[in-house]
Amino acid sequence: MSETQPVRPTVVYVDDEEMARKYFARAASGDYEVLLAGGADEAWSILRQEGARVAVLVTDFRMPGRHGGDLLRQVAQHYPHIVRILVTAYADKDALREAGNAGDVFRILEKPLGVGTVREVLASATKAPGLRPE
Incomplete structure (x- = not known):
């Protein structure tokens, strides 16, 4: 008799800081499949392969190269089913508001993130579809 495991939602976490990625994966991996990316371009590569099964994208705002706001806008356009969450360690409220508005952000979180x-x-x-951007 085979037992089926419940499918864990897939989350992509994007941060240029390796320790932040490890910490997030440790906090979320029990209930979610976590895919990690060190920047927006790496995250986009993951999404091109896995986008149909990704439920949530969590991205840092300030990163070398493209910032998280650019990634959020791109994901909103190409993968509207993915819930988008922005993380920042900075209090640049105007930039965050702009990124949030342009990318239909579900939540904005400030670092450090607690478990x-x-x-x-x-x-x-993942459990409140009525709150998810469509």
Whole structure:
């Protein structure tokens, strides 16, 4: 008799800081399949391959090269089913508001992220379809 495992939602986490990626993966990997990217271009490569099964994208705002706001806008246009969450360690509220408005952001989180916050936000993003951007 074969037992089927429940499918875990897939989350892509984008951050140029390796420790931040490891910390996020550790906080979320129990309930989610976590795919990690070190920047917007790497995340886009992952999405081109796995976009149909990705439920949530969590991206840092300030990164070398393209910033998270650019990635959010691109994902909103090409993968509207993906819930988008923006993370920042900076209090640049105007830039964050612009990125949030342009990318239909579900939530904006400030670093450092706590384990409880990560789990709570991911649960809301994956279990509250009425709140998901369409």
